[in-house]
Amino acid sequence: MRLFKISLKNVKHNIKNYTMYILSMVVCIAIFYNFMCAGSSDDIEIMKDFTSMRALIGMCVFILILFFISFMNYSTEFFVSRRKKEFGIYTFMGVENKKIAYLFAQEGLIIGIISVISGIILGIVTNRMFMMGMAKVVGENTSIDFEISYTSIIYTFIIFAFILMYSFIREYIKIIRMETSELLKSGRSDMKDYKIKSSWLRFSIGILGLVMFISGGYIALNYLDYNLNMSHVIIISPLLMIIGINLMCRGFITEVVLRISKNKKILYKGTNIINFSSMSFNFIKNNKVLAITSVLIVCCITAFTSGLSTKMMFKDLMISKFPYSVAASVQDKNQEMTVKKAFDSERGRELFNTDFDYIKAELYMNSNFGEYKEKDPIISYSDYERIRNIQLDPLKKNMKIEKPDDNEIVCLIPSNIMGVSFGKEANMNGKIYNICEQKTGYIFSEDIEGNTDMAFVVSDDTYKTIRSSSNKEDIYKYMVISLKNYRETENISKTLDNTGIEFSDAHNFIQRDYQMFNLIYFISVFMSIVFVIAIGSMLYFRYITSAIDEKMKFDIMRKIGVDSKFINKSVIYQAILFFFIPYVIGISGGIFGGIFAKNALNVMGISPILEAIGIFTLIYIVYIFITARKYLREIR
Incomplete structure (x- = not known):
């Protein structure tokens, strides 16, 4: 009982040191609880893809559990480092190591229980908002009632109880x-390690890591050019990058700092003489943490970019599947007149009303998924450009192509076909054409051409040649109209129904059919939040731990008359560099991963990557500020 009271007093006395840990745990546990509730909620169960959603949520719960185990291990190591000297004093007072360990374990359990209970309470308070957000994002108009999931509370508490105990x-x-x-030497340990000598072996290992890192990124960016299978790239590229990051952080960064410090003009400038010695020590001592946090940053940026890309993909999904309000494919004059009459019924309400010819031709190509052999639509370059210039913005902005020569062909890949790339040549009607460009394109509407079919653009002369040798049944006219009120197409649909004419109507787009896209976005945002908390907290705990070891050094500097502003400037500079190293490595890897995810989802532009990096950077800067401020307090 007496030890328990001491534990409670210690918790009260050290509550400031536990603040970052408690806040991080509370937010993450609240997210965990909400995911647990989402996996078993009756309101969410009515969603169309609930089985897939539950599997996705289950995977996130598993990832969160792994994160919590790692996070608690690092945070408890931090707390032990801070308390070593105190434990040593207890030992001199005659307290056995077992009782000291028991005392610390009790403190940890008390803090853990406070975090779990607070996290569950926050999760309960925010649960309805979380569920409503999920329902809205996936396109459900379901009414979400406030409820407390006792099953989720029990599971959350049991899981975290086991993690805390472990x-x-x-x-x-x-x-x-x-x-x-060992307990008493806190504050003096590893001081000799400040004198770190340069090592060619360490430098060579770092160079190897850099090569592997760049190789992994290069494969992620250029796998389509080499017809590599996406499933293989998803394994090979991250593996190379993770190994590369570990080798770089194992000493390569330290070598770079040491070699820069040999330049006396740099070494004796400002606070660099202090900074370089401390940085070398910190990078060697904390290479594992730097590697882990760098990998986590890659995961965070990739996950966030994937989510934002999925969101953008969904926003463009209706336009990509239905680039026109109504589109119809006809082959004779009677069908053409029927469609024209239907379109004329909307006179004055249309944005544009046009048509173009296309031909169905057999094409043979090699792809990264094997041999491709289909009968696909061919259009002329002039018709493509005419449609592109009157089309809605996404098509007009993002689908500009180079004019193909007579022996060239441009491949338009539908947005629903992910990760496919073709070789350099295509055999069409027995003639070989060079594939000069591959573009994500949606010139045709869903349910006519372009839903699962490719489309190809050729020069005007080539088109005339192909048309002259084609059978009549392979020649079509494509008639399209887009209305000012995009989805108000009932009048046209009524006219074309039961005529036997193949047509596509934008009114048929059902948002609910694509819930998984929006759910991926929703989950990726919350997983990114967890990754950011993990990254910031790990670096915070590890860097503040070094304050314990360096406090004596700064005390000596003050005694010999070093100005406080000089010390503060040095601390801030070191904190920025300590966070900057994993940031640069992680952002570089995140750009590779983000571009891969964006390309795999057939999303155009780089805005998802820039947005993900921007949001992450803002949060990261806050962590740097908090860490530097705490470090200055520790060394005073």
Whole structure:
């Protein structure tokens, strides 16, 4: 009982040190609880793709559990480092290591229980908002009632109880095995390691890591050019990048700092003489944390970019599947007159009303998924450009192509075909054409041409040649209209129904059929939040731990008359660099991963990547500021 009271007093005394840990845990546990509720909610269960959604949510829950185990391990190591000297004093007072370890384990459990209970309460308070947000994002108009899921509360508490027990038993064993001298040397340990010598082996390993990192990124960006299978790239590219990041952080960064510090003009400028010695020490001591956080940044940027790309993909989905209000494919004059009459009924309400010819031709090509053999539509370059210039903005902006020569062909890939690329040549009607460009395109509407079919653009002369040798049944006229009120197409649909004419109507686009796209976006945002908390907290705990070791150094500097502004400037500079290294590596990898995800989803432009990096950077800067401020307090 007496030890328990001491534990409670210690928790109250050290509550400021636990603040970052508690806040991080509370937010993450609240997210975890909400995901648990979403997986079993009756309101969410009515959604069309609930089975797939539950599987996706289950995967996120599993990832969160792994994160919590790692996060608690790092945070408890931080707390032990801070308390080593205090534990050593307890030892001199005659307290056994077992009791010290038990005391610390009790403190950890108290803090853990506070975090879990607070996190569950926050999760309960925000649950209805979370569910409503999910329902709205996936296109459901379901009414969400406030409810408390007792099953989710029990599961959340049990899971975190096991994680807490594992984490603090691990530290309990560590403390028991510590010698008294080790407990008392806090603040002096590793001072000799400030004199770090340059190593060609370390430098060579770092160069190898850099090569592997760049190779992984290059494969992610250019796999289509080499017809590599996407499923293989998803394994090979991340593996190369993760190994590369670990090798770079294992000492390569330290080598770079050491080699820069040999330049006396740089070394004796400002606070650099302090910064370079401390940075070398910190990078060597914390290379594992720098590697882990760099990988987490890659995951965070990639996940966030994937979510934003999915959101953008969904926004463009209706336009890509229905680029016109109504489109019809006809082959004779009677059908053409019927469609013209239907379109004329909307006179004055249309944005544009036009038509173009196309031909169905057999094409043979090699792709990264095997041999491709289909009968696909061919259009002329002039018709393509005419349609593109009167079309809605997404098509007009993003689908500009180079004019093909007579022996060239441009491949338009539908947005629903992901990760496909073709070779350099296509065999059409027995003649070989060079594939000069491959573009994500939607010149045809869904349910006519372009839903699962490719489309190809050829020069005007080539089109005339192909048309002259084609059978009549392979020649079509494509008639399209877009209205000012895009989806008000009932009048046209009534006229064309039961005529036997193949047509596509934008009114048939059902948002509910694409719930998974929006759910991926929703989940990726919350997973990115967890990744950001993990990254910032790990770097915070690790960097603040070094304050314990460096406090004596700064005390000596003050005694010999070093100005406080000089020390503050040095600390801020070191904090920025400590966070900057994993940031640069992680953002570089995140750009590779983000471009890969964006290309796999057939999303045009780089705005998802820039938005993901921008939001992450703002949050990251806040963590740097908090860490530098806390570090300055520690060394005073």
